[in-house]
Amino acid sequence: MTTDLTLLTTAATQWDAAAKDLEAVQKTYNSQVRNVGIDEQWQGVARTFAQIANTRTYEQYSAAAKEARAIASLLRDAHGQFVELRNKMKSAIADAAKEDMKIDENGKATWTKRDDPGVKNDPDAATAIPKAESAWTQHIADIVQQFDDADQGVKLALAAATQDSDPNDGIDHGFNAKAEGDIEKVEGRRFAELAKENSGGHSDAKALAEMQRLVRDNSHNVEFSQTLLNELGPKGTLLFSNRLNENSNNSDEATKSSSLSIEKGLATSLATATNSPNSAFYEKWREGMRSAGVDVVDDHQKVQIKGYQSLVTLMSHGKGFSPGFVTDLGDDMIAAEKKNPGIWDMPSGKHLAGPPKWLARDPLDGLLDIASRDPKTAEKFLDPGPDGKGDRLKYLLHDRNWNTRYELTGNYSHPDMDQFRKVEDPDARKGLAKAIEAAATGHQPGESAKMGAAHTESQARVMHQTVESLNGKFGDHLPANLRTPIARTITDYATDTHEILTGQNSNYGYEGGRQSIWTKDGNSHMAVAQESLIRVIRGVSDDPKNFSLIYNTERAHSADILAGMPDRPGRSNVEWDVPSRDVGTAFGALNAIGADTIMDKQDARKAWADDVARYGYHLGGAPVTGLPVIGDVAQRTIDAAAYDWSKDIKNLADEKARGDLAKDWTKDTASVKDLIDASAKQRSIDPTDPDRPHYNDVKQMRQEAEQSYAASRNKALTYLRPN
Template sequence: MTTDLSLLTTAAAKWEAAAKDFETVQKTYDSQVRNVAADGSWTGEAANTFLTTTRTQTYNQYTAASTEARAIASLLRDAHGQFTELRGKLKSVVADAEKAGFKVGEDGSVSSAAPADRAALHDPDYQAELAKVATARSEWAQNIADRVKVFDDADHGVRMALTTAVQDTDLFDGTANGFNAKAEGDLEKVEAKETIRLAEKLKSGKKLDAEELAEAPWLFRDVAQDRKASRLVLDTIGPDGTIELTNRLNGLADTGDKSHKEAYDAIRSGLAGTVSAATEDTKSPFYDKWRDGLRKAGTKNFGSKTDPVYGYQSFVGLMEHTKRYGKQFLNDLGDDIITTEKKDKDVWTKWRDHPGTASDPLDHLLGVMSKNPDAATSFLDPGDEGKNDHLKYLLKDRHWPKIAVNGPGALLSRDDPTSQAGLGLAIEAASTGHAPLADGDQPDPEAQHSQTQSRVMHGTIEFVDPDSSTAAPANLRRPLANALAEYSADTHEILSENTRYLEKDGTWEENGRVNMSADPGKLLRTMRALSEDPDAYGTLHSAESRHINHELDKMPMDANGYQQKNTLTKAGHVLGSYNAIREDIVNDQRTSDYSTADWKAKVAYHILGGALTPVTIGKIPIGDSLQRGVDTWAWEWSNNMKADADAHANAKIADQYMESSRQMRLMTKGWAQDHHISENDTEGRAMIEGMTDYVRTGSTNGIEGAKRLLK
């Protein structure tokens, strides 16, 4: 961090001066020594030796010396520019960490201040805060470590380039260890050339020796940091070669040389990063050539006739080894894969496992796409006029690949249990604008979305609707529930039959906010289809409860009858719809008494697990006031849950606390506490009971209306 990098440019200037000195001496040698025997006056064995070897070799060595010195100067200047940029990025991360309240040590360690009040360590709320700080501290430490690693890789690259520059590469120039007449002064070209050499060696079926195996991981990583070097590597080995190298690395990392698995994993990740860097700019001749080559390689069978492995399967499997790709590349690749499979709907049939490959390249690509929400939105957005049919194709029309199974006397097939996992994640990212939530994170029911994101959600409701009380595909339920929960402000209005929403079907902007409306029947059936998964139902119910809490929080203590009635009746109506969904699931004849109880108990654990820990929306903690009503409801509920986690007992308790009137009474009680209204006095009790009556009326209407729509 404190090294004087200007010494590199100072050294570069001296090497450039040395190059000029070699050229000056060469001119002197040429005029005063080299031409001594040119007139034929010197003859004999010594003259012959001088003329055939020394005269030429010495002259050429001066040329080589000048070339080598200029190459070293260029490399040192490249190193200065690269190190300066990387140190600036490292300092920026450190400054951001310190701005966030952390202390960064000289060794890159990250620490936070200890609490001044030691008694606070026993406060559960403080413990929760400490846990959040610990998570943030770990993330900052990892960010700093990642920056240091990139710097270290660059340092290795410079050292390798300087070492290579001073090695005499011509075995026939008459000197065993002379100057390097072919010294390369472009740092990226040196690294790319060595990367290509190692790639070709691996691709040919050979193993790397110990020195190469130590060099390759950082070299591939470092090349992946530079667009020019990445393009040079990919342009040289081509799409076919990239896929062949990927297949070779898959074999070495996943099934072959297990003693060096970590090194081959790192090489594979570096190769994926190279693809990412090279394809980031799509407005270039390289990109057009690469995409055209990939179209051909993607449909090529790199396996056998009886056990095919197509290029797209290997290539997308490689892509999963790094985090982010450009939006246009992801969209283009998705288009090309769809074009391929529309010509042969069974092309991705899975015959057996091939470690490292993506048996369904489109679904796996959607999983990769979920890490770039803008790309996912662009790919799935139907558009103003519905011209983009990707979402419809994926949710309605696509023939999802099967797994081939040898049965008695016949070839059978079965569903792939991983099917549509990538699609679910992509829809979550596309409709919310952020990466899919991690386990434990809660959706933000008050989130706002763009027109494009809202169109994805509207289209999802349209196409997921099963038109009956049946389940959605298993791998769609949780991510789609996460996404739909972020539209609670809209679904609340739809389910409570807000006239303004019922008159529209789609998206519109009003008062700076994009709204989304959908047919109430389609919405209810979609919610029911997702709710087959208790965690999905719990996610939706929790988000709706927090939104109702938000609406209560906006209601002043002196709200008039209409204000109270409108807010509370709508809340009851929506929770009544949830009651109907819950009843439809538990009364499904396909489920046993035990599975029904288990479903209810899991819903309870999910809701309470989110409600009784500090609620975090992504990385943002939610304040107490927004949670007050939910806290009151969840706290009483949790106190009655059985400690032994008896599913049947806790299912009955869940029935009581998720019943709309009881839930709203407890949430209203929380609102009343915030406004210093006590149910222990006559006036306060009457006010709370009157508010609960509004909820009961809305709940009855919500249950009856939802039952009609749930066919």
């Protein structure tokens, strides 16, 4: 902390002066020594050898000047790094002091108020104080480590700058005509050199430790990252990444830890190097990856791993990849698999040499998983665009063949019979599902939003096309890995879902929907056909938790709508009756979906219905996570609604099975009426006493809801069971 770092810049100035002096001597040498005998007056063998020696001496002056300037540049670079780190350390010590932490000369933090009476009597202090001291001690240690890493980098660069650039020119200990004045470039080349040496067999522990240091110190530096990737090339990078993954799964604990750390750093360097698509490096790297991505990385492996599979495996260890890079990679992968269907095929089964567990078997789906970590990236990749010409989402949902694994069929009785069959990987579409959720909602998969969350145009376009494409491809039976993320995404669009189910809003195109989204006041909305939405909700509902999530979200939204009504009816009750009709319509459709699921389940119908009941919202069952946040009045309405709504779904399923739908269509509306009654109670209205004010107004709301419910449930069942 007390070292005079200005000595580095002073030395750099002197090295620059030395370079100028060397160049001046070189000029004198060239004019007074080297030119002797060039005028043809000196002939013979001696002249020939003299000219060779003179030329090499002349070149040494150039190399010496180059080396001197490189050293000057390295010293200035070192000065800048050391000053920055020392300031960082001073700032950390000052911040620690603000929290009454004293940092001793060994970097250990001690809380200065340990002996205060209040602290001694605080039972939590015994654990809180050591924890805080440990955190500050580690923070200081991390900065010290950064100092050491930087110092090691300077040492490496200075040593490299003073190496003889041509040890075979006959001059011992010659100067470096290729001296590099950028520390990070030197470190990038060193990493690439070590990676090449450790891409084959056994990995050297000392080399792994040095590579750890290199990426720890430099993976966020553009010069380092682009240099090492250029030196390795796409295929060399992938080969080394595969070696790291093998180490992480098959080696001793020390090698595993080192390999994981290096791979994380290498992935970070890849993100750093490719952050800007408008660079010569980016274009060169992408072009090289187009070739390496479809080739086998290592011919000696039992399972032929393609380059893009290795690349996505590497990327899965990092973060911060730019939207442009992810989108370009995705386009290149789509182009590759359209050109060569089955390019990612992987073996499966105990009699086949299966792919390693660490591998991203479907690189495109793996890339979508990576895209989902940043909603903006997922949005950019999946947005079909205002003109609908962006076909990535349609391709992924509708056109792509997801059968990427082949397995033995056991058909050995005749040579003409198929020996293999193509099947879907158990993890198929997991990345796609998460990317859709991130792109359509604008938040991380699994996060909840406030009821009525606003959406951008691109988010709404993703949602609109997703629902229509899923219905067009799968109807009401979705692939298992799509169900839960799509269910969560539907709840994020609770306002739109409610309006589409009611079918009375012209902005949404009534029941038939619109070809595209609509936007007002900066908030965009999907406007899919009512049939498409109902069938997709049915598709996710094979999982009872998904149905419960959507159903409970509609309950919360309906409670929100009822909470927004005037405190007392007016205008011939229209301000109470219309919302009650809408609520009845929405629940009619959802109950029909639940009933259809029960009828499809056959032997498992009771278990599904019981699970739905178990996930009831505030009914004593297991909580449903992911529900949108609603207002206080709506929350109190939900809390007051005590009827087990799953009974309505069971009743409706029984009615449909017996063919009794037309006989008693009020039997399965209890949950709707219970919600209306709970809303009345929030207005201090007793819905059970005919002699109390507004009893008939609440009764009329129930009647309106019943009528709308019956029509909606029958229409929904027609969508789901047209025969």
